[in-house]
Amino acid sequence: MQKIGAHVSAAGGAQNAPLNAKLEKCETFQFFVSSPRTFQFKQPTTEQIAEFKANCEAGGFTDTYVHASYLINLASTNNKTRHGSISLLRKGLDACALLGVTGMMFHTGSAKDYENKADGIKQAAASINKVLDGYKGKTKLLIENAAGAGSTIGMNFTEVGELMKLVDKKYTKHLGVCLDTQHSFASGYDWRTKAGTDAAVKEFDKKIGLDNLVVIQYNDSKTECGSNKDRHEHIADGNMGLQAAKNILGHPKLKNYSFCLETEPEGRAKDIKTLKTIRQK
Numbered sequence: 001m002q003k004i005g006a007h008v009s010a011a012g013g014a015q016n017a018p019l020n021a022k023l024e025k026c027e028t029f030q031f032f033v034s035s036p037r038t039f040q041f042k043q044p045t046t047e048q049i050a051e052f053k054a055n056c057e058a059g060g061f062t063d064t065y066v067h068a069s070y071l072i073n074l075a076s077t078n079n080k081t082r083h084g085s086i087s088l089l090r091k092g093l094d095a096c097a098l099l100g101v102t103g104m105m106f107h108t109g110s111a112k113d114y115e116n117k118a119d120g121i122k123q124a125a126a127s128i129n130k131v132l133d134g135y136k137g138k139t140k141l142l143i144e145n146a147a148g149a150g151s152t153i154g155m156n157f158t159e160v161g162e163l164m165k166l167v168d169k170k171y172t173k174h175l176g177v178c179l180d181t182q183h184s185f186a187s188g189y190d191w192r193t194k195a196g197t198d199a200a201v202k203e204f205d206k207k208i209g210l211d212n213l214v215v216i217q218y219n220d221s222k223t224e225c226g227s228n229k230d231r232h233e234h235i236a237d238g239n240m241g242l243q244a245a246k247n248i249l250g251h252p253k254l255k256n257y258s259f260c261l262e263t264e265p266e267g268r269a270k271d272i273k274t275l276k277t278i279r280q281k
């Protein structure tokens with residue numbers, strides 16, 4: 001069955017995320033393990049880790065996710081930013097592995113420092129190799145597709161696929177993809193029609209491989225298809241509309257995935273309800 005959840009608060013510590021998820025009637029969830037707006041990483045304590053696991057078990061959560069810091073830029077030509085990003089991702093991944101989290105998604109960054117975007121993608125892949133060097137945990141590092149503002153890397157399935165192919169083969173078992181529906185809509189994938197949905201899923205499979213898809217972040221869009229703007233909206237209130245949700249959740253190839261909402265807490269209860277009504281059981 002498709003699971004429906006949301007990005008929930010972990011204020012006070014990771015152990016609170018599953019409790020908040022339960023209160024929100026989530027069946028899966030994602031959270032920030034450390035503040036997303038700083039390069040400082042706050043390691044969860046041994047007690048918090050044990051409590052997180054106990055609360056997940058009590059709440060019946062079998063797959064959970066963490067969203068990495070927004071400051072990550074694996075392609076930055078500024079050594080401090082790039083190395084800081086690599087180190088922060090690795091710390092996050094190690095903490096996630098201790099927590100038993102399924103996957104940690106991150107925004108690859110921008111190729112604005114490069115004349116050719118391909119060089120930025122190459123640098124990002126080299127950085128991913130560094131993040132995964134010596135990593136033995138079970139949590140997967142998830143590349144999230146971008147809306148495509150500026151020179152962001154991963155703005156379409158071709159770029160995400162290229163990035164994955166450039167990562168050292170010995171690390172690919174630790175790598176996966178998180179599909180954000182709003183970002184993909186903003187970068188031109190039109191989920192509003194069945195034909196558009198079929199074409200997008202087909203392209204994802206061809207360029208990335210559906211076996212690499214780990215989780216879907218379900219968000220509607222404040223902006224139009226192809227706007228390249230990252231602006232989430234409550235389900236059915238945006239430009240994607242209810243039909244896009246029906247097309248995506250109803251797609252036979254997307255039957256076995258978990259869906260995490262990243263909409264504003266106010267009004268999210270309705271989003272969760274809506275997705276639960278239309279999902280495949």
Ligand SMILES: [Zn+2]
Binds near residue numbers: 107144180
């Ligand atoms: Zn994201």
